[in-house]
Amino acid sequence: MKNSHMSDRPIFIVGAARSGTTLLQYMLRSHPEISLPTSESHFFIPFYNRKKEFGDLSNKENIRALLKAIYSARKCFFDEDVHGIIYDADSLTEILYGRGCSTLPELIAGIFQENAKAEGKTRWGDKTPYYILHLDTLLEMFPGAQVIHLIRDGRDCALSMLERKWDLQIFNIYHAAYIWNRYVTAGQDFGAIHPDRYFEIRYEDILNKPKLSMEKLCNFLNIQFDDSVINFRKSDGSGKTPLLAKPLQKSNQGKWKSRMSEKQLEVFESLAGPTLTNCGYELASNEPSISKLEWFLYELEIKLGYFYKKCALAK
Numbered sequence: 153m154k155n156s157h158m159s160d161r162p163i164f165i166v167g168a169a170r171s172g173t174t175l176l177q178y179m180l181r182s183h184p185e186i187s188l189p190t191s192e193s194h195f196f197i198p199f200y201n202r203k204k205e206f207g208d209l210s211n212k213e214n215i216r217a218l219l220k221a222i223y224s225a226r227k228c229f230f231d232e233d234v235h236g237i238i239y240d241a242d243s244l245t246e247i248l249y250g251r252g253c254s255t256l257p258e259l260i261a262g263i264f265q266e267n268a269k270a271e272g273k274t275r276w277g278d279k280t281p282y283y284i285l286h287l288d289t290l291l292e293m294f295p296g297a298q299v300i301h302l303i304r305d306g307r308d309c310a311l312s313m314l315e316r317k318w319d320l321q322i323f324n325i326y327h328a329a330y331i332w333n334r335y336v337t338a339g340q341d342f343g344a345i346h347p348d349r350y351f352e353i354r355y356e357d358i359l360n361k362p363k364l365s366m367e368k369l370c371n372f373l374n375i376q377f378d379d380s381v382i383n384f385r386k387s388d389g390s391g392k393t394p395l396l397a398k399p400l401q402k403s404n405q406g407k408w409k410s411r412m413s414e415k416q417l418e419v420f421e422s423l424a425g426p427t428l429t430n431c432g433y434e435l436a437s438n439e440p441s442i443s444k445l446e447w448f449l450y451e452l453e454i455k456l457g458y459f460y461k462k463c464a465l466a467k
Contacts, residue, residue, distance in 0.1 A: 159274055159275045159276075159296075160261070160294075160296045161275065161296040161297065161298055162261065162264070162275075162276055162277055162278070162294050162296070162297050162298070163180070163186065163188075163275060163276070163277030163278075163297075163298050163300065163373065164277060164278055164279075164280075164283060164287075164290060164297055164298070164299050164300065165177055165180070165188075165277065165278070165279040165281075165300045165302065166279075166280070166281055166282075166283050166284035166287070166299060166300070166301055166302070166339060167281050167284060167301055167302040167303060167304070167335065167336075167339070168281065168284075168303075168304070168306070168309055168331065168332045168335035168336055169281060169309065169312075169313055169320055169322070169331065169332075169335075170304070170308075170309045170312035170313050170316075170320075171281070171302050171303060171304040171309055171355055172302055172304050172355040172358070173279050173281050173302050174279065174396065175355075175358070175395065175396065175400075176279070176300070176302050176353075176358070177190070177279040178190070178384050178385065178386070178387065178396055179358075179366070179381045179382070179384045180277070180369075180381060181384075181385070182380040182381055182383075182384040182385045183370075183375065183378050183380055183381050184272075184273070184378060184380065185273055185274050185275050185375050186273060186275045186276075186277060186373075186375070187236065187264070187267055187268035187271045187273035187275065187276045187277070188276075188277045188278065188279060189229065189233040189234045189235070189267075189278065189279075190232075190233040190235070190387070191228075191229050191232070191233035192229070192278075192279060192280040192281070193226065193229060193278050193280050194226065194229070194280055194282075195222055195225050195226050195229075196260060196278070196280070196283065196290070196293065197283065197286045197289060197290075198225075199218075199221075199222060199225075199256060199260075200256055200257070200289060200293055203256045206218045206221075206256070208254075209253075209254050209255055209256060209259065210254040212245060212249045215245050215248060215249055215253070215259060216241055216242065216245040218256070218259060219241040219244050219245055219248075219259070219263075220241045222260075222263075223239055223241055234267055235267075235271065236266070236267035236268065236269070236270030236271040236273075237263075237266050237267045237270045239263075244262075244263060244266065247262070247266060248262040248263075256293075257293040257294055260293075261276070261294065264276040264277075264278070275373075275375070281335070282335075284301065284335050284338050284339045284342075285334075285335070285338050287299055287338070287339070287342040287346075288342065291346065291349065297349060298349055298350075298351070298372070298373060299339075299342065299343075299346075299349055299350050299351070300351050300353065300369065300372075301336075301339040301340070301343065301350065301351065301352045301353070302353055302354075302355060303336055303339075303352060303353070303354050303355065303431050304354070304355035304356070305355075305356065305405065305406070305408065305428070305431075305433050306328075306329065306332035306333070306336070306420065306424050306427070306428055306433075307408035307412060307417070307420055307428075307433075308405060308406070308407050308408050309328070309332050310325055310328035310329060310332065310408070310412075310416075310420055311407055311408055311411055311412065313328045313331070313332075314328060317457070321457065323453055323454050323456075323457035324450050324453050324454065324457075325416045325419045325420055325450075326419050326420075326423065326442070326446075326447070326450035326451075326454075327450065327453075327454050328420070329419065329420040329421075329422075329423035329424045330423055330424075332424055332427075333423055333424040333427050336427050336431065337427060339352070340352070340430070351368075351369060351372040351373075353365060353368075353369055354431070354432070355405070356405050358400070359400055359401070359402045359404065359405055360402065362382050362400055363377075363382060366381045366382060382400070383399075386398070409436075414437075417436045417437050417440070418437045418440040418441070418442070419440075419442055419446070419450075420440075421435050421436065421437045421440040422437075422440040422441050422442050423442075425437075425440060
């Protein structure tokens, strides 16, 4: 007995790190039909891979055990970034068992649907960038899913990644180029196979042509465009990027032109140049390349970065 008013087409926002996915999350969650938490779930894929541990999910007690495990794994997410319901495993068990949910995807969807219903919304979604590496699994879990792939100029992403290198564990320009290229390519490969489930939007187009860009996105989602997605509800600034407390910042693009060295540009474009071009970005370097020695040194720096991070966490 599913919620008759609730859509079974979840919305997933994905992309490379520092691409502006949080901005798009805040824009879309301001739409009167769309419910999105203000952080990232991170538990869909790990729990789907562990689903056999929870046994027959038509059994009420197994449902309860699963819901408690999910909450335990992502307590901060549910306490601080899910804004419709207060997560209570016992009451959710009664609701979802009574609704006939008996698979892990149905139960996850049920949690988010209850939250959407409490917010007065009909669509639910999630923004977790790394899910871009698991889109086939998401589609297996949620056959009606719609994927929004946000792409930002990888050179600007790289600058932002390196400002948070210990947090993101991205330790040099070579590493940033590899990660950006891997994520963008994964999304585009999925889109080539599932064009009806996939929408690609550029961060720069949102800044430069917000109304046109968001109208196209709303059309893909089969919802009516609403000005609220541009005049979105701002963050109070706690724990979020400062830009979320402001209107769209058109100037927040092309920073690589003044902040990247020629060497950084050459390294980035030697790895990700074809993908940049495929996404509509012009290259700055002429036939960029790196030597085997440079490749070795960048790889060594990455390994040392992981080692130091591991040692710091062990203290």
